Structure formats: structure tokens, C-alpha cells
Amino acid sequence: MFQKYLNFLRGISVNWFGKIGVVLATSSFITFIILEFARILGIFTNQYMGLITYLTFPTLFLIGLVLIPIGWWRYTKQRGKSTKELLNERFSPDDVVAHQTGSRLFLTVAILTLINVIFMGGASVRGLHFMDTPEFCGTTCHTVMNPEWTTYQDSPHARVKCVECHVGEGVDALIDSKLNGARQMVLAAFDIYSRPIPTPVHRLRPARETCEKCHWPDKFYGSKLKTIIHYDRDSTSTPKYTTLGLKIDTGHPGERAGIHWHIGKENEVRYASVNDERKKMIWVEVRQEDGSFKRYTNQRLHEDAHAEDIRTFDCIDCHNRATHIYEDPETAIDDRIRKGLLDRSLPYLKREALSAITANYPNQAAAMSGIEAHLSGFYQRNYPRIAGQKMAAIDQAITVLQAVYNRNIHHQMQIEWGTYPSHIGHRGTEDGCFRCHNQNLVAEDGSTIAYDCTTCHSILSNEEDSPFKYLETPSETDRNAMMHEYLKNEFMNWY
Ligand code: HEC
Ligand code: HEC
Ligand code: HEC
Ligand code: HEC
Ligand code: HEC
Numbered sequence: 001m002f003q004k005y006l007n008f009l010r011g012i013s014v015n016w017f018g019k020i021g022v023v024l025a026t027s028s029f030i031t032f033i034i035l036e037f038a039r040i041l042g043i044f045t046n047q048y049m050g051l052i053t054y055l056t057f058p059t060l061f062l063i064g065l066v067l068i069p070i071g072w073w074r075y076t077k078q079r080g081k082s083t084k085e086l087l088n089e090r091f092s093p094d095d096v097v098a099h100q101t102g103s104r105l106f107l108t109v110a111i112l113t114l115i116n117v118i119f120m121g122g123a124s125v126r127g128l129h130f131m132d133t134p135e136f137c138g139t140t141c142h143t144v145m146n147p148e149w150t151t152y153q154d155s156p157h158a159r160v161k162c163v164e165c166h167v168g169e170g171v172d173a174l175i176d177s178k179l180n181g182a183r184q185m186v187l188a189a190f191d192i193y194s195r196p197i198p199t200p201v202h203r204l205r206p207a208r209e210t211c212e213k214c215h216w217p218d219k220f221y222g223s224k225l226k227t228i229i230h231y232d233r234d235s236t237s238t239p240k241y242t243t244l245g246l247k248i249d250t251g252h253p254g255e256r257a258g259i260h261w262h263i264g265k266e267n268e269v270r271y272a273s274v275n276d277e278r279k280k281m282i283w284v285e286v287r288q289e290d291g292s293f294k295r296y297t298n299q300r301l302h303e304d305a306h307a308e309d310i311r312t313f314d315c316i317d318c319h320n321r322a323t324h325i326y327e328d329p330e331t332a333i334d335d336r337i338r339k340g341l342l343d344r345s346l347p348y349l350k351r352e353a354l355s356a357i358t359a360n361y362p363n364q365a366a367a368m369s370g371i372e373a374h375l376s377g378f379y380q381r382n383y384p385r386i387a388g389q390k391m392a393a394i395d396q397a398i399t400v401l402q403a404v405y406n407r408n409i410h411h412q413m414q415i416e417w418g419t420y421p422s423h424i425g426h427r428g429t430e431d432g433c434f435r436c437h438n439q440n441l442v443a444e445d446g447s448t449i450a451y452d453c454t455t456c457h458s459i460l461s462n463e464e465d466s467p468f469k470y471l472e473t474p475s476e477t478d479r480n481a482m483m484h485e486y487l488k489n490e491f492m493n494w495y
Pocket of ligand 4: 436
């Protein structure tokens, strides 16, 4: 028995394949055990450690295991003898003892293999499980994923795993994601990925396999009242209220009810967009009751507008920022004032905060000192007395604005204000819903997709001093006049 081991060891150690194989397999095994113990004991808490423990060592171990038989095979070729002959050197082939030890060797190898399989299986199951955690996805490639990780932690989905939206269910999805992940690791390792990461993410699983596992379309009904507060840029940063009754209903077959009508079971909308960017529509189609599709074609596009894919409309066409929610500078400040983090009693707070965070800074560090210099400079120059009295409030404003900046702007990934716009609604220069709901997409019968202002929401107040202004107005005619006035002024020229 012992003789056979010696023969085997001698055989595989005469060439490099065998030598490297043995060293790799044993050393990675021992290292894995040591690291795993250290991790269990809490000595390492670093995420990279987990990556190394679960990915690198099992891989090295496997390579070692493959190299050993190659080494042995080369040895048999070299010596021109069979395995059996080589192992049994010094014994005659008919030796009874040799047969016995032969089967014992087989048993030992079998047991060792079993142990290896259990070890490898355990390691890779744990490895796969570990790779499913948001910590892994969000922090392993720190610079690359930092923006997504930051926005994710601050979103309604902070407790939903990355893989629940990005991978979906089933073995196909799993394999696909691991292959894609491996490709991304290579890109990250050689620093050849694009900055910012391009959107739309074409490889995202269909929403039916992800979003609809937790939110299902039948559950949207009625309307949702939403009050949005904007603060003016005047000296007191006066609050202005906009209240919408968002018609979020899915509706019933045969009836168009509201915003989630698009994703009702019996409805289907599909479209082709310029360069598949989902921004400028070439045409949009809606399935009709008889199964045919009614097409609305964009009258304002050049003939060479190009699309490769036809996309079936789903959640992500509106909720493209379901979790990686970047704020625009104005809403970010409004939100911090509303939460009481920024003190509105500081003169021109809104205006100055806005110009502090939107100035052009070359990097994160310059922004931090720039924001501080801007704010404390402004109050010291213009309101020296207040600067003295409200030092704490100014200091807090600086800290809060620096945090707003770091949450939304990531120089290393070239993410600036507006890099990842949201498709919900129609803010500023973003068309959002108006990508389709506009007068330029026209069907053969001359009809367009509805775009009047109350298709999607009622308006109960718009930049007024109270949240329900139009309800407070005495007579219906006055109310209509007010509505009409602001529609005329603000929105009629939007396209
Ligand atoms: C609630 C679902 C959801 C969760 C959870 C989620 N994502 Fe996303 N993610 C999306 C959607 C939807 C997009 C597609 C945006 C688009 O196509 O415009 C996206 C896009 C991305 C992008 C492309 C860049 C960008 O911001 O659009 C990256 C990178 C990304 N996610 C990483 C992550 C990581 C890392 C996690 C976990 C820390 C995570 N995601 C968790 C839904 C999710
Ligand atoms: C694993 C379950 C899960 C998945 C998958 C999931 N969500 Fe959610 N979603 C939640 C939970 C939980 C909340 C938070 C509910 C709350 O806080 O009231 C939420 C909240 C939301 C909200 C409301 C946010 C708000 O401000 O009120 C939207 C919109 C949303 N999800 C869209 C999506 C979209 C789009 C997808 C697919 C890209 C998705 N969700 C995938 C569980 C999930
Ligand atoms: C046509 C665009 C559109 C599509 C498609 C769409 N949504 Fe929405 N969804 C909206 C809008 C607009 C709101 C209201 C926004 C708000 O609350 O500020 C909303 C609200 C929600 C909410 C919050 C509801 C509440 O009661 O607060 C959830 C959750 C949600 N959507 C999930 C989904 C999921 C999941 C899908 C896909 C099955 C989906 N949405 C498809 C536009 C859309
Ligand atoms: C890809 C194009 C597309 C986008 C983007 C889109 N819609 Fe639609 N929407 C349609 C089509 C097509 C119809 C059905 C039009 C028809 O056949 O009359 C529709 C119907 C509706 C209806 C039902 C109207 C009715 O006739 O009863 C509402 C409400 C609606 N959409 C709201 C929204 C909102 C809110 C958004 C943005 C968050 C949005 N849509 C974005 C294509 C789109
Ligand atoms: C196709 C659907 C649709 C149409 C048509 C539409 N809106 Fe909207 N509107 C939305 C959605 C969705 C939001 C975003 C709600 C949110 O913030 O979640 C919104 C937001 C708004 C806001 C609040 C913006 C803010 O953040 O302060 C105002 C004001 C508004 N709409 C006015 C109008 C006016 C005026 C018209 C007519 C020209 C119009 N809308 C037409 C869907 C629509």
C-alpha cells in the first residue's frame, strides 16, 4: 500500500503538471479551511475575503485536481508502461498482496473523492449563495457599482436583493447571469468597462419574471393622491404645493382605466425606438380586441430612424428608476428642506443650496470644499450677523448638501446630474410619458394616443400656497378659469 503511494507520488512529481497539481490542490484546500475558520470566528469581515474564499480557492483546487491525472498520464507515456505496472513496480503482477492493496488503494481514492465532492459542493453552494447577496453585487467591484449601491440603499427596495430584479428565476437565468458576471469581471479587471454604465439595460429579465413576483397588476386600483412641495428661490424659500390625483388603476377588460392599463393581462403595447434607446419612438402599437395591432407612427422622424428590437412595454419602461433613484438637484433640496434637514430660516437657502451643488467641480473632493466655501462664504459676505448667530444651521446645511452631492454625483463613473433620467411623469426636459402620449404619433385613422392633462391625473393644486387650492376656490367657474390659466401659461407648448 505504502509502496504504491510512493510510486504514485514519484510518478507525478517527475513532471511539472503533477507537481503543480499536487501543490495547488493541497495548498488551496488548506488555505480555504483556514480562511473559512477565520471568517466564522469573525476575524475577517471584508467582502473581498469572501470573494477570495469562495471563488478563488475552490477554482485553484479544481485546477490542481485536473492537473494531477494529466501529470500521471504523461508519466505513463514517458515510461511506456501502464498505470497498473507503474504502481506495482517491484511487485510481480500475480502477487496476491498487490491485488489486495490495489483494491485498498481504489477504496482510499473513492473516499477521498467523496470528501472532495462534498467539500467542493459545499463551497460552491455557499459561493453561489454569497454571490446572491446585495453586498457582493454592490461592493465587490467598488468603484463600478458604488453609484447603484448608494442609490439602492436609499430606495424602497433596499431590502430586495439585486438578483431578484436582475436575475429572475430558473436555471437559464442563473447560468446567463453567471456568464455575464464573468464577462463583467474581466471588463472590470482590465478597466475597459464604459462609464457611466449604459442604459437601458437590454439584458434585464422581463418584468413578468421579476417585478411581478412581488407586485401584481390586479393590485393597482383607484387613484393615488400625491402632494409635491417645491420651495421657491426667494429669501424665505416659500413652499409651493402641487397635488395630483394619479389614476393608477389597471382597469378591467374592455375598459381603459388608468396608468397601469398598459400592463393589464389582456393588454399589450409594443414599440420600436430610435437606436433602441427607448427615448424617441418610431412607432407604437396596441393590440386590439380582434388580436390585430393598431399602429401609431411618428410623423416627425427622419426616414433613416433605426431600431433593431421591437420591445413589449412593461414596468421598466416607466419605472426605469425603480431602485437606482437619482434625484435632480431641485427635488433633492426640496426633499431635505421638507424633512427639516435644511433650515429654511437661512435667507435664500434654496437658491444658494442649489447653486452650491450644481456648480462644476472636477472631482468629489473639490465638490466637498466648494460646497462649504460657497455656503459659508455667501452668509459671511451678505449676512455676517446671521452667519454668527446660525453657525450650527449653516454647518449642518453644508454637511447635508455634501451628502446630497455624494449620493447623486459619482465622478469616477462619470455620473452627473441628469445622467440617468427617470421615465415616470414628464419633468423638465425628460419626455417620460410624453414619449408616446403626444400629438406626433398618429394612426392611419388620424387618431393619437391620449395626451390631455387629465388623462393620467387630476390636478388639485399647481405651485399654489396650499395643497388643495382648486378645491378651495369658491365657484366651479373660478376653478376652471384657474386651471385653464395655468395650463395655457405653462404646459401648452410642451411639444
Ligand atoms: C427593484 C428592482 C431592482 C433591484 C433590487 C436592483 N436593481 Fe439594478 N436596475 C433595476 C432596473 C429596472 C434597471 C434598469 C434601468 C434602465 O434600463 O434604464 C437597473 C439598472 C442597474 C444598473 C445599470 C446602471 C443604472 O443605474 O441603470 C446596474 C449597474 C445595476 N442595476 C446594479 C444593481 C445592483 C448592484 C443592485 C443591488 C445592490 C441592484 N441593481 C438592485 C432594478 C433593480
Ligand atoms: C422581492 C420583492 C420585490 C420585487 C422583485 C420588486 N419589488 Fe417593488 N417593492 C417591493 C417592496 C417590499 C416595496 C416597498 C413597499 C413599501 O415600502 O410600501 C416596493 C415598492 C415599489 C414601488 C413603490 C415605491 C414608492 O415610492 O412608493 C414601486 C414603484 C415598485 N416597487 C416597483 C417595482 C418594479 C418596477 C420592480 C421590478 C423592476 C419591482 N418593484 C420589483 C418589493 C419588490
Ligand atoms: C405607463 C407607465 C407605468 C407602467 C408600465 C407601470 N407603472 Fe407603476 N406606476 C406608474 C406611475 C405614474 C405611478 C405613480 C407614481 C407615483 O406614485 O409617484 C406608479 C405607481 C406604482 C406603484 C406604487 C403604487 C402605490 O399604490 O403607491 C407600484 C408598486 C408600481 N407602480 C409598480 C409597477 C409594476 C410592478 C409594474 C409592472 C407590472 C408597473 N408599475 C408598471 C407608472 C407605470
Ligand atoms: C411606449 C409608449 C407609451 C408610454 C411610454 C406610455 N404610454 Fe400610456 N398608453 C400608450 C398607449 C399606446 C395607450 C393606449 C392608447 C389607445 O389605444 O388609445 C396608452 C394608454 C394610457 C392610458 C389610458 C388612457 C385611456 O385612453 O383611457 C393612461 C392613463 C396612460 N396610458 C398613462 C401613461 C403614463 C402615466 C405614462 C408615463 C408614466 C405612460 N402612459 C407612458 C402608450 C404609452
Ligand atoms: C400620459 C400621462 C400624463 C399626461 C398626459 C400628463 N401628465 Fe402630468 N404627470 C404625469 C405623471 C405620471 C406625473 C408624475 C407623478 C410623480 O411625480 O410621480 C406627472 C406630473 C405632473 C406635475 C407635477 C410635476 C412636479 O414634479 O412638480 C404637473 C404639474 C403635471 N403633471 C401637469 C400636467 C399638465 C398640465 C398636463 C397637460 C399638458 C399633464 N400633466 C399631462 C402623467 C401625465
